Structure formats: structure tokens, C-alpha cells
Amino acid sequence: MSLITPCLWFAADAGEAAELYTRIFPDGATLSTTRYGEGMPLPAGTPLLIELTIGGQRFQLLNGGPMYRPTPSISFFVQLASAEAAQPVYDALSAGGKVMMPLGAWPWSPCYAWVEDRFGVSWQLIVGEGDVGTAAIVPCFMFSGAQHGRAAEAMALWTGLFPGAEVGPVEPYGEGEGPAGTIKHGRFRLGGQGFVAMDAQGEHGFSFTEGVSLAVRCA
Known part of the structure; x- marks a missing residue:
């Protein structure tokens, strides 16, 4: 398992991003999905954290709301x-x-x-x-x-x-x-x-x- 895993923040569309990335990049696969439960900030069943691998690199995709967005930095x-x-x-x-x-x-x-x-x-x-x-x-x-x-x-x-x-x-x-x-x-x-x-x-x-x-x- 990798020592360091990039984590990407999404408002609520991490699932859509995961589908895109695992489809277009080599060796793409979803490894696990943790979902929101009742009474949490996003509707129950919405992915909270998706772990996937693409091109030999593991990623975490986090649905955390609209507070942050990635930048080209x-x-x-x-x-x-x-x-x-x-x-x-x-x-x-x-x-x-x-x-x-x-x-x-x-x-x-x-x-x-x-x-x-x-x-x-x-x-x-x-x-x-x-x-x-x-x-x-x-x-x-x-x-x-x-x-x-x-x-x-x-x-x-x-x-x-x-x-x-x-x-x-x-x-x-x-x-x-x-x-x-x-x-x-x-x-x-x-x-x-x-x-x-x-x-x-x-x-x-x-x-x-x-x-x-x-x-x-x-x-």
C-alpha cells in the first residue's frame, strides 16, 4: 500500500468523478466506498469517501461540501x-x-x-x-x-x-x-x-x- 495518497475534495460529485477516472485512465478500479448515513450533511447513501486506483496511483475522493475546490497548484x-x-x-x-x-x-x-x-x-x-x-x-x-x-x-x-x-x-x-x-x-x-x-x-x-x-x- 502506498505511503502517500492524494485526496481530492468534491462538493457532492465524487461518484461521478470516480466513474470518469476509472473509465478513462489505465488500470482504473474502485477499491472501496464509504457512504453518508442518516442525519449527516449530505443525503444518506451519498458517497462520503471513495478509494480508487488509476495508472498504479491510489486516490481518495471525498465529498465534503462546497467549502474547497482543487487548484492547479x-x-x-x-x-x-x-x-x-x-x-x-x-x-x-x-x-x-x-x-x-x-x-x-x-x-x-x-x-x-x-x-x-x-x-x-x-x-x-x-x-x-x-x-x-x-x-x-x-x-x-x-x-x-x-x-x-x-x-x-x-x-x-x-x-x-x-x-x-x-x-x-x-x-x-x-x-x-x-x-x-x-x-x-x-x-x-x-x-x-x-x-x-x-x-x-x-x-x-x-x-x-x-x-x-x-x-x-x-x-
Whole structure:
């Protein structure tokens, strides 16, 4: 079982999201569903917490009401085998959502896209090994606004707390690209799981929220 599991917050449509994700991503399956009972904030029988796996990555989907929404500060790299495999995933995620970077050739990949699905969850689709390692789905932390410039600090802190942790490789911004010491793309591992961190230049109007959190399994 994974040490760290991403938890996605939904108003009341976690079940709809789970159906979409397990249908369009490789090796998708629902593992368990806990439901609301009588006298609870959402109608009895509504999913409270859904645990699923897609692309070898476990997720928790939580129906918690409208207080929080995911933001692109935490997105998920999805490695796909070909442009043909990426297209239907891109189409399904972008339907009713927001295309941040359209599917096509980019300097870092022959086929890449960044989309926010209709539930507000951000996905970066990439064909080939790219820069994210070998896992099919990898969480990515983007430090912007008040958090800009803290990617290296975060990687150092987190890898000092968890077993099976290491930083690298890390690509800093070059001269003229951004402030010295800021990170263009950094990989790190926690508990043997891969993650990505980066500092985003400019003001993007969002930051980290409870909309995407990380559940840590304690022995």
C-alpha cells in the first residue's frame, strides 16, 4: 500500500468523478466506498469517501461540501504511451473543463497537454518518459504567488521527514529565466513514490488549498 495518497475534495460529485477516472485512465478500479448515513450533511447513501486506483496511483475522493475546490497548484502528470492513447483521455478530461495548454508538440514533449477537468482537478498529459520518471501518474506541486521560490525548500523539508526519500534531478531556472535559486522542474521521492515540484513565474491567481491534500499512512 502506498505511503502517500492524494485526496481530492468534491462538493457532492465524487461518484461521478470516480466513474470518469476509472473509465478513462489505465488500470482504473474502485477499491472501496464509504457512504453518508442518516442525519449527516449530505443525503444518506451519498458517497462520503471513495478509494480508487488509476495508472498504479491510489486516490481518495471525498465529498465534503462546497467549502474547497482543487487548484492547479497541485496537478497530476499522466504518462501515456502514444498520442493516440492521449487523445481520448484529453477529450474526456477537457469536456466541460478548461484547456490550459492544448494537446500537441511542446519543447519538452512531442505530445503534451494541461487540462483542468469539470471537477476542477488539473492533469498534465505527457507522451513518453518526459521529465517525470517512470510512474504512470505523478503529483506535481507548483509554487506560485506568495509561495513562489519555495519549491527547493519544500523538497528539502519533505525528504527529511519521510523514509525512502531523495531529491533529484533538479533543473533550476537559467540566467534571465527567473530569480536565482528557483526551480524550473525538480523531481523527488517520498516513501519510494515519485513527485514533481516547480516554481511558477508570474502571478497565477491561485495557491494551495484543502481541495487537494495528501493522506499519509502512519505505521
